[in-house]
Amino acid sequence: xxxxxxxxxxxxxxxxxxxxxVAESRDLxxxxxxxxxxxxxxxxxxxxxxxxxxxxxxxxxxxAAFKAAIANLSKVAPDGGAQLIVPPGKWLTGSFDLTSHxxxxxxxxxxxxxxxxESEYPLIDPLPSYGVGRDGGKRFIxxxxxTNLTDVVVTGGNGTIDGQGESWWKNFKSxxxxxxxxxxIEILYSRNVQISHLTLLNSPSWHVHPTYCRDVIxxxxxxxxxIDSPNTDGINPDxxxxxxxxxxxxxxxxxxxxxxxxxxxxxIKFGMPTQHLSIKRFTCIxxxxxxxxxxxxxxxxxQDVRAEDVHAINSQAGVRIKTAPGRGAYVKDIFVRNLRMExxxxxxxxxxxxxxxxxxxxxxxxxxxxxxxxxxxxxxxxVSMVGNLAGIEGHPFTGLCLSxxxxxxxxxxxxxxxIHPIFSSEKKKLPWxxxxxSGVSSRVTPKACDLLPEKQVDCAYPTEILPIDKVVxxxxxx
Numbered sequence: 001x002x003x004x005x006x007x008x009x010x011x012x013x014x015x016x017x018x019x020x021x022v023a024e025s026r027d028l029x030x031x032x033x034x035x036x037x038x039x040x041x042x043x044x045x046x047x048x049x050x051x052x053x054x055x056x057x058x059x060x061x062x063x064a065a066f067k068a069a070i071a072n073l074s075k076v077a078p079d080g081g082a083q084l085i086v087p088p089g090k091w092l093t094g095s096f097d098l099t100s101h102x103x104x105x106x107x108x109x110x111x112x113x114x115x116x117x118e119s120e121y122p123l124i125d126p127l128p129s130y131g132v133g134r135d136g137g138k139r140f141i142x143x144x145x146x147t148n149l150t151d152v153v154v155t156g157g158n159g160t161i162d163g164q165g166e167s168w169w170k171n172f173k174s175x176x177x178x179x180x181x182x183x184x185i186e187i188l189y190s191r192n193v194q195i196s197h198l199t200l201l202n203s204p205s206w207h208v209h210p211t212y213c214r215d216v217i218x219x220x221x222x223x224x225x226x227i228d229s230p231n232t233d234g235i236n237p238d239x240x241x242x243x244x245x246x247x248x249x250x251x252x253x254x255x256x257x258x259x260x261x262x263x264x265x266x267x268i269k270f271g272m273p274t275q276h277l278s279i280k281r282f283t284c285i286x287x288x289x290x291x292x293x294x295x296x297x298x299x300x301x302x303q304d305v306r307a308e309d310v311h312a313i314n315s316q317a318g319v320r321i322k323t324a325p326g327r328g329a330y331v332k333d334i335f336v337r338n339l340r341m342e343x344x345x346x347x348x349x350x351x352x353x354x355x356x357x358x359x360x361x362x363x364x365x366x367x368x369x370x371x372x373x374x375x376x377x378x379x380x381x382x383v384s385m386v387g388n389l390a391g392i393e394g395h396p397f398t399g400l401c402l403s404x405x406x407x408x409x410x411x412x413x414x415x416x417x418x419i420h421p422i423f424s425s426e427k428k429k430l431p432w433x434x435x436x437x438s439g440v441s442s443r444v445t446p447k448a449c450d451l452l453p454e455k456q457v458d459c460a461y462p463t464e465i466l467p468i469d470k471v472v473x474x475x476x477x478x
Contacts, residue, residue, distance in 0.1 A: 034477045034478055035107070035108075035157055035477065035478045036475055036476065036477050037105065037155055037156070037157065037197065037475075037476055037477070037478070038155075038196070038197075038473035038474065038475060038476070039103060039153045039155060039194060039473055039474060039476045040151065040153060040192055040194050040217065040471070040473060040474070041081055041101070041151055041153070041192075041474065041476075042081065042474055042475075042476035042477075043080065043081035043082050043083040043101075043102075043103050043476065044076075044079060044080025044081055044082070045073065045076045045077070045079070045080065045081070045082040045083070046082070046083050046084075046085060046478065047069055047072070047073055047082070047083075047084055047085070048084075048085045048086075048087055049062065049065055049066065049069055049084060049085070049086050049087065049091065050087065051069070052065045052066075052068045052069040052072070053065045053068070054066075054069075054086075054091060055089075055091075056087065056088070056089020056090055056091050056110070057089070057090065058089075058090030058091075058092060058111075058113060059092060060092060061092055061093065061094065061115065061120075062091045062092060062093045063093050063094040063095070063096060063115070063120060065093075066084075066093055066096040067096050067097075069084050070084060070096065070097065070098065070099055070102070073099070073102065074099040074100075074102070077099055077100060077101040077102050078100075078101060080101075081101040081102065081103070081151070082101065082102055082103075083102070083103035083104075083105055083478070084102070084103070084104055084105065085105045085107065085478050086104070086105065086106045086107055086110045086112065086156075086159065087107050087110060088107055088108070088109035088110050089109075089110060089111070090111045090113055091110065091111065091112050091113065092113045092115060093112060093113070093114070093115060093120075093143075094114075094115040094117065094119075094120025094121060094143075095120060095121050095122070095141045095142065095143055095144075095145055095182065096143075096144065096145070097145050097146055097147075098144065098145070098146035098149060098152050098154070098187070099146070099149065099152070100149045100150045100151055100152060101150065101151045101152075102149075102151075102152055102153070103152075103153040103154075103155065103476075104144070104153070104154045104155070105155060105156055105157075105159075105478055106154075106155070106156030106157070106159030106160070106161065106198060107156060107157050107159050107478075108156070108157035108158055108159060109159070110156070110159040110160070111159070111160040111161075111162055112143075112159075112160070112161045112162065113162050113164060114143045114161070114162060114163045114164050114165075114184070114204075115164075116164055116167050116168075118140065121140040121141050121142075121143075121182045122140075122141050123138040123139065123140060123141070123179055124138065124139050124140075124141050125138060125139070126138060126139060126180075127139075127188075127211065127262075128266065128270050129212075129238075129239060129261070129262030129263065129266050129267045129270035129272065129299070129300060130262060130263045130266055130267070130297070130358060131263065131264075131265070131266035131358045131359065132358045132359065133179055133180025134180050134205070134231075135172065135177060135179070135180040135181055135205070135231075136178065136179070136180065137178050137179035137180060138179045138180070139179060139180040139182075140179055140180065140181060140182040140204075141182060142182045142183040142184065142185060142186035142209070143161070143163065143182060143183070143184050143185070144161070144184065144185045144186075145185075145186055145187070146186075146187045146188070146190060147187070147188040147189050147190065148188070148189045148190065149187065149189075149190040149191075149193070150190065150191050150192055151191075151192045152187065152190060152192070152193055152194070153193075153194040153195075153196075154185060154194070154195045154196075154198070155194060155195070155196045155197050155198065156197055156198050157197065158197055158198065158199055158220075158222075159198060159199070160198070160199040160200075160201060161184060161185075161198060161199070161200050161201070162201040162202055163184045163200070163201060163202045163203035163204055163207075164202055165181075165202040165203050165204040165205075165225070165229065165232070166202065168181050168182075168204035168205070169204070169229050169230055172230055172231075173230060180205070181204040181205040181231075182204050182205065183203060183204070183205055183206045183207065183208075183209045184200055184203040184204075184206070184207045184208065185200075185207070185208050185209065186206075186209040186210075186211065187209075187210050187211070187213060188211050188212050188213070189211075189212045189213070190210075190212075190213045190214075191213065191214045191215055192214075192215050193210055193213050193215065193216045193217070194216075194217045194218075194219075194473075195208055195210075195216075195217075195218050195219075195221065196217065196218065196219040196220050196221065197219070197220045197221075198220075198221055198222075199221075199222045199223075199224070200221060200222070200223045200224070201223075201224050201225070202224070202225050202226075202229070202232075203225065203232055205230075205231045205232065205233075206231065206232070206233040206236050206258075207223050207225070207232065207233065207234055207235065207252075208221070208223070208234065208235045208236065209236045209238060210236075210237055210238065210240050210243070211238040211239055211240065212238075212239050212240070212272060213240045213241075213243075214240065214241045214242055215241075215242050215243075215467075215468060215471075216237065216240055216242070216243040216244070216468070217243075217244055217246075217468065217471065217473075218235055218237075218243070218244065218245045218246070218248070219244075219245070219246040219247055219248065220246070220247045220248065221234075221235070221248040221249075221250075222248070222249050222250075223235070223248070223249070223250040223251070223252065223256075224250075224251050225251065225252050225253050226253060227251065227252070227253050227285070227286070227287050227288065228253055228288075229252075229253035230253060230254070231253070231254050232252050232253040232254055233252060233254045233255050233256070233257075233258045234248075234250035234252050234255070234256040234257060234284070235248070235250070235256070235257050235258075236255075236257070236258045236259075236260055237257075237259055237260070237274055237277060238260040238261060238262075238274065238297075239260070239261045239262060239270070239272035239273065239274055239300050240274050240277070241273075241274070241275045241276055242275075242276045242466065242467055242468045243274075243276070243277045243278070243468060244277075244278040244279075244280075244466070244468045244469055244471075245257065245277075245278070245279045245280070245282060246279075246280050246281055246282075247280075247281045247282075248281075248282055248283075249282075249283045249284075250282075250283070250284050250285070250286070251284075251285045251286070252284070252285075252286045252289065253286075253288065253289070254286065254288070254289045255286065255289045255290045255291075255292075255293040255320075256282075256284035256285075256286050256289070256290070256291050256292070256315075257279065257282070257284075257291070257292045257293065258290075258293045258295075259274050259277060259292070259293065259294050259295070259298075259302055259305060260274065260295070260297045260298060260302075261273050261274045261297065261298050261299065261300030261301055261302055261329070262297055262298075262299045262300040263297040263299055263357075263358050264299055264326045264327060264328075264357055264358055264361075264362040264363075264366075265299075265326075265358075265361055265362050265363060265366070266299070266358060267297065267298070267299025267300045267327075267328075267329065268299045268300070268328045268329060268366060270300060271300055272300045273300045273301035273302060273303055273329070274298075274300070274301070274302050274303075274305075275301075275302075275303045275304050276304050276466050276467075276468065277304070277305045277306065278306050278307075278466050278468060278469050279292065279305070279306065279307035279308070279310065280307075280308055280309055281309045281310075282307070282309070282310045282311070283310075283311040283312075283313070284310070284311070284312055284313070284315055285313045285314050285315060286315045286316060287314055287315060287316060288316055289315070289316050289317070289320075290315065290316060290317040290318070290319065290320035290349070291310060291312040291315050291317065291318050291319065291339075292307055292310070292318070292319050292320070292336070293317075293319075293320045293321075293322060294319075294320070294321045294322070294331050294334065295321060295322035295323045295327070295331065295354065296322035296323055296324065296327070296354040296356065297327075298322075298323055298327055298329055298330075298331055298368065299327050299328050299329045299366075300329055301329040301330045301331075302329075302330070302331045302332075302334075303330065303331075303332050303333050304333045304462075305333070305334050305335070306335045306336075306461070306462060306466070307319075307335070307336045307337075307339075308336070308337045308338045308461075309338045310336070310338070310339045310340070311339075311340050311341075312339065312340070312341040312342070312344060313341075313342050313343065314342070314343045314344075315341075315343075315344055315345075316344070316345045316346065316349075317344070317345065317346040317347070317348070317349040318339055318341050318344060318346070318347045318348065318378070318380070319336055319339070319347075319348055319349075319375065320346075320348075320349040320350070320351075321334075321349075321350040321351070321370060321373070321397075322351055322354040323351070323352055323354060323368040323370065324351075324352060324353055324354045324355050324356075324357075324368075324392075325352075325364045325365070325366065325367055325368075325392065326357055326362035326363060326364050326366055327366065327368045328363070328366035328367065328368060329368055329369070330368060330369040330370070330371070331368065331369075331370045331371075331373075332369065332370070332371045332372050332373075332399075333372050334372070334373045334374065335374045335460060335461045335462060336374070336375050336376075336378075337375075337376045337377045337378070337461050338377050338378070339375075339377075339378040339379075340378075340379055340380075341378070341379070341380035341381065341383065341407075342380075342381050342382060343381070343382045343410075344380055344382070344383045344384065345383075345384045345385065346383075346384070346385050346386070346387070346388050347378065347380050347383055347385075347386050347387060347405070347407050348375065348386065348387040348388070348389060348402075349387075349388045349389075350370070350388070350389045350390060350391070350397060350437070351388075351390050352368070352370075352390060352391045352392035352395070352397065352436065353390065353392075367392060367395045368392075370391065370397035370398070371397070371398045371399040372399040372401075372460075373397070373399060373400045373401070373439075374401045374459040374460045374461065375401070375402045375403075375405065375459065376401075376402070376403045376404055376405070376458065376459040376461065377403075377404050377405075378404070378405045378406070378407075379405075379406050379407075380405075380406070380407035380408065381407075381408045382408065382410045383407040383408065383409055383410060384409070384410050384429070385429065385430075385431060385432070385433070386405075386407045386409075386431045386432055386444075386446060386448075387431075387432045387433070387434065387448070387449065388432075388433050389432075389433070389434045389435070389437050389449075389451075390433070390434075390435045390436060390437075391435065391436030391437045392436055393435075393436055394436075395436070396436040396437055396438055397436065397437045397438075398437070398438050398439065399438070399439055400437055400438065400439025400440075400452060401439055401440055401441075401457060401459035401460065402439070402440075402441045402442070402444050402448060402452060402459065403441070403442040403443055403444070403457055403458055403459040404442070404443045404444075404458075405441075405443070405444045405445070406444075406445045407431070407445065407446065409431060409446065412429075431446040432446070432448060432449035433449070434448075434449035434450070434451045434452065435451075437451050437452070438451060438452075439451070439452050440452060440453060440454075440455040440457055441453070441454055441455070442454060442455055442456055442457045442458070442459075
């Protein structure tokens with residue numbers, strides 16, 4: 001029966017529209033056992049990549065197979081949805097586009113290998129809220145890309161997507177690239193998006209980049225890149241509304257989560273904020289960057305970000321706010337609690353002088369507002385500095401609240417010498433550095449800086465549940 005159905009599939013590749021009907025009628029158990037998974041919606045129609053000529057040998061390009069499969073499934077997706085199953089194997093591919101009412105399911109022991117051939121990644125225009133590619137020039141399209149979609153899922157049985165980014169990193173560092181490196185997964189202008197239960201490796205640049213989207217669920221991701229790899233951010237929600245990030249683990253050469261909303265005058269003009277973002281049960285290792293960064297591209301605004309139960313290990317900063325004159329907009333109503341930190345340079349790091357700009361057209365008088373920033377119930381061990389907080393001169397960051405926070409400072413190894421400490425010229429590093437900020441602190445150890453005077457308060461954390469946190473995923477099967 002299996003061989004009969006497979007022969008019909010070969011015919012369907014020629015007949016086109018018949019392909020999906022044959023694919024959904026063949027016996028999936030010939031290829032794999034049915035597997036349950038969680039998704040925003042289940043699918044009526046199914047196909048396997050091998051139905052479209054895919055070869056999982058790690059050598060053969062499957063770009064055409066992915067494109068043919070999704071093109072065919074898009075014809076029936078409006079009728080109850082469609083899913084494409086990537087079975088175990090190593091599937092070399094260039095960029096391909098997703099479609100609406102669609103699930104890409106990457107099976108356990110399946111590995112998508114990103115092609116290292118630049119021609120497999122067509123150039124596309126810069127994002128309108130950025131004006132230019134983040135590395136300059138235009139943008140190489142992402143490996144997995146989608147725009148103007150509704151109800152799209154990229155998930156699996158913890159299958160792997162390997163960006164094979166080393167050649168891109170080398171070319172970027174050497175200045176050979178004239179355009180911006182591709183991301184691993186980027187979805188634009190879409191609604192009801194899910195990215196979950198995957199291992200993502202070695203993106204050429206950012207790993208997950210939902211942009212101009214609503215109702216986004218990102219869950220159970222493992223994201224790994226060398227700690228010296230350039231700009232390999234983990235998850236970057238960008239001008240998105242109603243997003244949740246859950247149960248994920250990131251090791252990165254840059255920020256593990258970077259919340260964004262456009263760059264200088266382009267972001268101000270586009271005017272789309274990131275709002276209503278919920279982060280829970282998240283672990284990060286990033287020695288040179290932040291666990292959660294807000295900015296620096298925040299010119300559409302960032303508001304109502306909630307993070308709790310976060311574990312930071314060997315990272316540069318627990319929470320970092322990055323902005324500068326020219327950004328405009330705001331970072332406000334930020335709430336973080338239950339952050340555990342081990343081996344950190346900073347617990348909190350804020351700067352109003354993060355001065356990178358897309359071009360000379362930015363307005364230096366466009367000053368960002370940073371207000372109502374709340375941190376509570378945190379513990380840090382082996383911390384070099386608790387807070388390095390620097391607003392903008394004449395335009396301070398306001399409404400900072402810190403409560404119930406304890407940080408154990410790292411013990412500096414003493415140098416062996418015969419100089420009495422009273423005559424030593426070595427300066428003791430202070431636990432706090434604060435300029436151009438205002439707010440309060442309560443039960444903070446070491447004692448906060450004078451610009452955050454002690455006051456008996458319990459910093460705010462919202463009690464109402466965001467709509468995205470109320471979404472319950474359905475149990476589906478391959």
